Amino acid sequence: MRILLLADMHIGAIKDISYYYNTMTNIIDQEVTFTHCDMVVILGDYFDRLFKANEDFVGLAINVMSYLVRVCIKSKTKIRIVYGTESHEMNQYKLFNHFLSSKSIDMKVFTTCTGEVINGKKILYVPEEYISDKYEFYKNTIYGNQKYDYIFGHGVITEGMPAKVGIRRETDTLNTENKVPYFNAGELSKAGKLVVFGHYHRAWNIGNVYYLGSLFRSCFGEEEPKRYGIIEDDQISFIENKAAYEYKTYVFEEDDDIFKSSTSLMDEISKIKSENKEIFSGEKVGKIRLEFHMPAEVDPNFRENLKAIIFNDKILSSLIKESISETEVNSDGEVTDEFDFVLDNSMKVPDKIYTYNSHFYESPPISIEDIEHYINDELKI
Numbered sequence: 347m348r349i350l351l352l353a354d355m356h357i358g359a360i361k362d363i364s365y366y367y368n369t370m371t372n373i374i375d376q377e378v379t380f381t382h383c384d385m386v387v388i389l390g391d392y393f394d395r396l397f398k399a400n401e402d403f404v405g406l407a408i409n410v411m412s413y414l415v416r417v418c419i420k421s422k423t424k425i426r427i428v429y430g431t432e433s434h435e436m437n438q439y440k441l442f443n444h445f446l447s448s449k450s451i452d453m454k455v456f457t458t459c460t461g462e463v464i465n466g467k468k469i470l471y472v473p474e475e476y477i478s479d480k481y482e483f484y485k486n487t488i489y490g491n492q493k494y495d496y497i498f499g500h501g502v503i504t505e506g507m508p509a510k511v512g513i514r515r516e517t518d519t520l521n522t523e524n525k526v527p528y529f530n531a532g533e534l535s536k537a538g539k540l541v542v543f544g545h546y547h548r549a550w551n552i553g554n555v556y557y558l559g560s561l562f563r564s565c566f567g568e569e570e571p572k573r574y575g576i577i578e579d580d581q582i583s584f585i586e587n588k589a590a591y592e593y594k595t596y597v598f599e600e601d602d603d604i605f606k607s608s609t610s611l612m613d614e615i616s617k618i619k620s621e622n623k624e625i626f627s628g629e630k631v632g633k634i635r636l637e638f639h640m641p642a643e644v645d646p647n648f649r650e651n652l653k654a655i656i657f658n659d660k661i662l663s664s665l666i667k668e669s670i671s672e673t674e675v676n677s678d679g680e681v682t683d684e685f686d687f688v689l690d691n692s693m694k695v696p697d698k699i700y701t702y703n704s705h706f707y708e709s710p711p712i713s714i715e716d717i718e719h720y721i722n723d724e725l726k727i
Contacts, residue, residue: 347465350377350386351498351575351582353544354560356434357410358394358403360591362631366562369589370410373574377585378417384465386414386423389544389558390430390474390500393438395712408441415445415453424464425453429473430500430544459487461494468492470538472499474545480527488529488537495580497538502528506543506550506557531555540582542575549573549584556582563590566635592625592632600641608651615655615662626661636664695721 352373360366377383392411397404418425429435439446439455446453456471463469470487477483486492531552534541541555547568549559556575563572572590576583596618598604604614618634625632636656645651649666656662699717 347384347467347577348382349496349577350383351389351542351558351577352386352561353389353500353542353558353574354391354430354547355388356391356394356560356562356564357407358397358401359564360562363402363406365589365631367406367409367413369562369587371413372589373587374414374417377574377576378414378421378423382421383423386418386425387498388425388427389498389542390428391434391544392427392430393435395434396436397438404441407438411442411445415451418453419451425451426471426498427453427455428471428498428500428544429455429457431474432476459484461487461492467495470494470497470499472497472501472543474501474526476524477527478524480529483527488533492537494538495540496577497534497541498543499541500544501526502545503534503543503555503557504528504530505552506531506546540577540580542577542582558584561587561590563593566593566595566633569593569595592622592630593635594622594632595635595637597637597639599639604638605641605644605648607645608647611648611651611655632661634662636662638664638666640666640668 355370357366378386393407394403397407414425417423427439429439442453442455445451446455456473458475459470459472461468461470470492472488475483481489484490488497534555535553539554543555543557546557547560548557548570550557558575559570559573560568561572561574563569572587573584574587576585598614604610615636618636619626622632622634624630625634636652638652652664656664703712
């Protein structure tokens with residue numbers, strides 16, 4: 347059995363609708379039309395946020411799914427969708443009710459943990475749900491005596507998202523409401539021969555337990571290749587989405603020559619622009635971030651020179667991290683510079699807001715482009 351896996355597509359996060367649609371249809375053609383698949387599985391977060399009825403993204407979501415359905419009808423390919431994070435999905439799969447009720451396509455959306463057998467393979471679908479006791483809730487599936495060939499899910503795997511787990515542990519004692527379950531790789535590995543989850547945007551795995559990673563790139567911090575997965579003969583392989591936008595970060599440590607003179611700064615930026623000609627010429631969409639770890643002593647004109655260089659540059663942005671002083675260390679001896687970027691005058695306001703959101707969400711709820719829109723565009727009432 348051959349299965350195409352797609353995760354965290356986040357329709358609505360990328361503004362260029364034509365680019366998104368063409369990229370998706372190219373992948374569908376390559377993997378379903380030209381190379382047969384028995385099943386396509388979407389591992390949650392097909393949507394990025396709740397859409398208004400008149401938004402162009404509604405049409406994009408419908409058109410992408412319509413194209414996939416048409417191709418799958420011709421190739422007799424099943425479609426399975428694992429419900430993702432509620433703040434992204436917002437019950438918008440209702441848009442596809444006419445497909446879900448059609449006899450022409452075998453298509454299902456799983457909003458609760460469900461198992462099925464396809465071509466002799468036992469498959470468990472694990473959407474993100476709010477529950478009180480995961481051991482009780484999954485006692486007949488993940489924590490039962492069953493062994494699945496494949497587990498396809500969306501949610502938190504503790505080893506793959508340690509920062510998220512840390513935040514949860516700090517607030518657990520104050521929260522008595524139902525919560526999304528946190529799984530560990532060991533228990534998932536015990537329940538399934540091959541486990542693939544969506545939710546975390548960076549590719550990750552321990553043994554046979556994987557985070558597929560998001561298909562597109564719309565922010566910094568996800569510089570690694572974006573990809574989708576193919577399962578064939580019980581083996582998983584990954585294909586890079588080379589059409590993904592480029593987001594690159596260049597890091598300069600305290601002892602770097604770039605801090606010695608304005609000439610050094612200019613030379614380094616010229617070198618970066620030369621290395622990324624396609625981005626700066628507009629042939630490829632992308633952004634470059636310069637991260638500076640400032641030495642204690644630096645040319646006093648460095649910041650002003652940097653501002654002058656990047657002020658009107660839509661490709662370049664900067665993040666300055668000051669050298670650590672005694673006032674930046676708390677009573678436990680821990681460095682407390684987590685939000686030092688807020689006072690960084692060379693960092694653009696939209697980047698500050700996005701970076702702040704990134705500290706609390708594994709997938710920030712609003713893109714840099716949206717932040718820029720809300721700040722810069724005229725408010726229409």
